[in-house]
Amino acid sequence: MNEAKTIRPVYAGVFTIALAVLSLEIALTRIFSVALWYHLAFMVISTALLGFGASGAYLAVKRSVRPDNLALKLPRYAGLTALSVIVAFALMTRLPLDPLAPMLPGLSPAEQTWQTVLLVLMLLAEYVLVVVPFFFAGLTLGGAFSSLARRISTLYFADLIGGGTGCLVVVALLWVLPGQGVVFVAAGLAALAALFFSLSQHGGWRPITYLALGGAVVVFGLSPVADRLLPLHIPPSKPLYQAYTDPSIELVYTGYTPFARVDVMYKEGASLGAWGISARCPAPPSPEQMFITIDAAAITAITRFDGNPDTIAFVNCAPSGLAYQVSAAPPRSALIIGPGGGIDVLTALYNRVERVVGVEINPLIVDLVADASLFRQFAGGLYTDYPGIQIELAEGRNYVARSAERFDLIQFSQVDTWAAAASGAYSLSENFLYTVEAFLDYYDHLTDDGMLTVGRWYFDPPQQAFRLVTIGTAALERRGVTDPARHFMVVRAGDTATFIMKRTPFNADEIARLRQVVDRLGFSVLYAPDVTDGDNWFVQYFNASDRDAFFRAYPLDVSPTSDDRPFFFEYYGWSNLGDFRSGKATLVILLAQALLLAAAFILWPLWRFQRHGLTTRGAPQFLGYFAALGIGFILIEVGLMQRFILFLGHPVYSTSVVLFSILTFSGLGSYLSGRLLGEEDPRRLQVRVIPLLAVLTLGYVFVLPPLFQAFIGLDLTARVAIAVALLMPLGLLMGMPFPLGIRLVDRLNPGLVAWAWGVNGFCSVLGSILTVMIAQSYGFSIVIGLAVGVYLLGLAVVSTIGGRTGVGGQPSEASG
Template identity: 35%
Template sequence: MKRFVYYGGIFTIAAATLLLEVSFTRLFSVIFFNPLVFLIISTALFGFGLSGVLLSIFPRLSRYNMDKMLWGLSLAFALSVIVALKVVVGIPIEYSSIWKGEPLQIFYVLVHYLFLTLPFLFSGMVVALLLSRLPQKVSKLYFADLVGAGLGCFLVLPLVPLLGGQGAVLGAALLGLVGGLFFSLRLGKSSSIISIILLVGVVLLLPGAERHFTLPIRHIFKEKHGDFYKAPRRRIETTRWSALSRIDVIDTHPTKLIYINGGSNVSFMIPFQGGDFRRLQPRINWRSMPYLLKQNPEVLVIGPAGGEEVLIALSMKAKKVIGVELDPAITHLVTHEYREFIGNIYNNPRVELINDEGRSYVRRSKEKFDIIHQIHSVSPVALASGALNLSETYLLTVEAINDYLDHLKGDGILAINRWGVVRMVSLAMQALEERGVANPGDHIVVLEGAGATSAFFLKNSPFTPEELQIFRRYARPLRYRMAYSPDRKKENKLYYSIIDPTLREELYAHREVNLQPVTDDKPFFDHFLRFGKLKLTSPELLDEGMVVVQEHASVGDIILFVLLGEVTFLSLIFIFLPLYFFNRSGFRSRFRGSFLLYFCCLGLGFILIEISLIQKFVLFMGHPLYSITTVLFTLLVFAGIGSYLSGRLRQSPQRALTAIIPGIGGLVVLLLLVSSPLFNQFLGSAAPLRFLISMLMLAPLGLLMGMPFPLGIQLVNQHSPRLIPLVWGVNGYFTVMGSILSVVFALSFGFRFVLITASCIYVVGLSAILGIPKGEGA
């Protein structure tokens, strides 16, 4: 019974913690832009590492009744989750004001940090307490911890669509109370009754989560989309949550506006009465330009959302239109609630709507198209904030361009409407040169409009003089200019510097800008400046089309610098302060430096591999959330199994580690070698099969990655049991540090480099403990 209580308790607390982390990430994606989400979540996770530090500094805590502490900490976790949620929705943060240094907003951010840290602190103390008091059971405890965490990250998929972002967070509190109920079984009926009463209370809160914890949605819209939402007669008609995002439909009479994640992205629904589509008048605007070159084209629209581009295609007499929409909530809205409003365009026999990821569908499709149309409707405020800087996209890489060209007919056109098309030119040049095209510059046209709006066109065959004349005829009335065309290549020096191979090398090596083509290994399309460069100063670039980059300079790198500074400062607390207390108390351990280095390396290595694999599997799984769920679930569950099996190796942990850690490195290299061929082979397969293949690829690595931590705890227990809480805290702290460094390394060198680096870090950790003799006293 005793073991069941502890294993069940740590299992549910771990599940609650992972569910909380992922659910808050989904919720914060609505409230904030991505860089601030990354900053807040990473900082909050410091609470997990702080738990071990507190137990190290205050060893008297270990004298209290462990069962009472575990029960109390579980309840504190659940209650702090509810309080943190109330703080998050009740204290709005003005994103733009933070970077202006307004004291009140900075204070609000600190308040968010404090209350978000508390749940992770309490759950971390539960784990640290169990590991330090029951080190002989570490392999089984860590097994329950990791498997529970795997389940927690998987639960976000059904809970967010069912309960909304706020409801999913409350679900984490509910799981925490279940953990408390497990621990209460060793305390008596009164503790169990209290746990059950609190459980019932949270269950009653779940159906009205959005009402009890209302998001400041008007404030969010204003922050993310300026004053657009404040216009008269604009109201929220419908709200839907999917596992991917929150969708709000706004009445902007006569149109409807779809806000995705609080306005980070937008799409319009155009009213259309349906009827005879043959009488639909051509809709000539900046998005319809490619249709002027084609008669009755077959079209693929990636990300049609509200259907504006589909309606344009139909108005331009498209023979066939396939729309590939990733978000199931949007797909449901346009085919159910709003199908009449948009004229049932998705029920038109010429139209097919598919709920899938765009590039995955392209890889799977056997069709060829006259036009592949891709729209990136980013909020102007999101653009101005620099929120895109750290965002990766696999729709805009060299490999993606090659995929699109493979699915275009001989004279087919790829049309992409977005900002930053200067990098699209570099992608196109790289892809065309890889395909052996003699004069790739003849296949490209760029139109630039007001602000950051631009249109990029890439043709499988060279553009003809007649086609270029059509562009010029329609561009001027639409207030666009031909920024680059094959017949006037030298008019724009910046574009010509990319087109001309003799000038390109110098531009790509420029000290301020990063215009090199991005790949699947480094998919940061919007990271236009060199890492750490916050402002352009070169006059020639400011005069040659990079003004848009200057105006929308990123704050993403600032976020990373803040986090790195924070990590460096907190290292004094996490490592040196406990060591100071140890020295003052007379505690000595000959091998404490070796143990600390070993667990530092484990934390760094594990998270670097984890994050790199999440990124690597995004393309294969179709969306970051699906990749997060698949990779975390598989790695954590099989790492848990590995931890359980490591109990058989506890008599000779170092000997076992000399085989396990090289095995981790070998499996990482093997994954790098086989992942691309397997992805290419199965990318077009159904989602369940891709999930199964992913699990089979990741399971052996997860199995080995679960063994070094419990074996290390066994080794510490043999020499310095008092160090166990500290090494747990240090491991958690360096996990947070690794999440930051993974982005820094990936921006500069790519995710392949991150994986190799992680393998080397594991080897460094192994070298730190090889010289420690077996069973020597502390």
């Protein structure tokens, strides 16, 4: 049979299985954010890589896939991928997993111990279930690569193009399908891959071909109702859990975007007012409220409003209203970042602010308040019927950077939940609202007497409020302020802490006015310019002659965060991992878990059954080279995803655009490497490509910030186009080292091809976690710098391998 007709379905299968893998991976991160917490969504990356690495080890041990049985093996592996996606996900939704179960109130010590043991077992089960589909997908791709190593450039091209396409497809799907539906689509794509592989044997239709087609049609057809077939388990620690257990609470809306799942709970007559509201409030109680949950956790309220300002007087009894009462006259303009259901907008309206701009990132939340078919009438047309109120769809920091307007007040309040903050759920997440560069943007967009007010949660000793002060201090000093201590006030109200920073120093009247309000409402002043108590942490900070020494002495890390190290919610060091709130503790656990499982499922099988391959000449150098590629590639990939978040306006956009660009252009680079190389020794191209990749990567560290600053004012479409153009040369170069290495090892030591796959996967598993560990402590610039060093080390190692390859790819000298 014509070889071209045989191989084309293989390329189609590789493309489709890669498309399925990326779609599944991103869909699971969304699902874990809802059913668990954000920091466990991070686990998907390492488990996916573990599955791929384990499959490489399996292939190295079995060595059963060869060109003569390609059609027999690959359709089976792809079919198992499709089946395992559905079965594993169905079992995941049945696991009663709650990461905060040991911390639930009312548990005895014995019950806490049991819940901890149960949690460890549940997490292990969840980890294994996630690994299984990626293991079979890895068998499919690894089988194709091992069987057709001479075609690695074009196979790798199909793989990366498929993965890159998946990054865009999954974002589009998440606008119209729930996360469960995208999982079903991924299973359908894997079934289609099985169909393509089955056509590669004789080009005809066999029973497995019809089975694959039927399976794809069924799961595609069920994807719109997948959330009803496999509803997610919502843990008791999440507020949305109440809607499933309290019959008096009605779930009146559920919607999905790539950003979040959004639900609305309603209980007749229910009202919570606002975060930190005073028990001494003289105003009438808050009107009835609906409660929006974001990913089942973060809560924001829609308040029933009939246009009568007297009914919302309660807003000035909440700490979010303090900044409006500091000056003799209310601010004339306010920028509210993350208005959610509208509490802060109501506060501005009640205080007679003439111009209010609300910047909300999630379009579903805006629709809930503004759409007449939803809850516009309940909210009193707050987002639509008032000419002084303007709602913009954008990420807050990105909007500020693009805006030329200056405001009397910039405000954002409790953009997450107490449970999320207390659990450490955001400690692994970058947050660009709380960095020195962000505060510089806010400062530059304040009027001469303008104020920035931020609502956060209170912990003892102070952490979130304290870090806001250190960030603000760094920003003010960069703008030439010599006495920043006079520019801050911090107030505690229950579990909340409200930070206020003024562009000019607070005067005595403003301090006295705020103290009167605080005393009347029963709040407490944590810091004001007139506080002189030497035991006050804030006073000690401002009086410290050596701030670095102060930071070292303080119980927590409250040093200023930057755009390069934007982990605002992480307060512990590596010598003090802290309790369950610490992201570092989570990372250490994940690293230990990944190291153990990756060693057990990748390295041990290779060592047990294929250790003789390690005695061949060049084996250590080859494995060192592929280890370097595994670590270096993911260090650059994750570092770039972080770099582009602010420019593109949302992590979802950054992840999708960066992954699409890197994978797509890496695929093109892989293809070009084969064309450029011909039958020459791959090392002749490696010694050119890798140094060029290193220089270009380092250049990005210095070039990207000014370019972003120059183009951030463009619309999203233009910024995406610029991002893709910027990533194109780097992606092309990143796609070449791996296929060049595979071709070299296939010519000099063919038995190590699957070993290369397994070791590369093992190091990628660890690299995905090490990237965040390094970035938390040293920043993403160091991450990218280390990636360059790792790539160059890999080149140095592979350059020491003896043996030359001749025409036709055969060794011209014995290689051992």
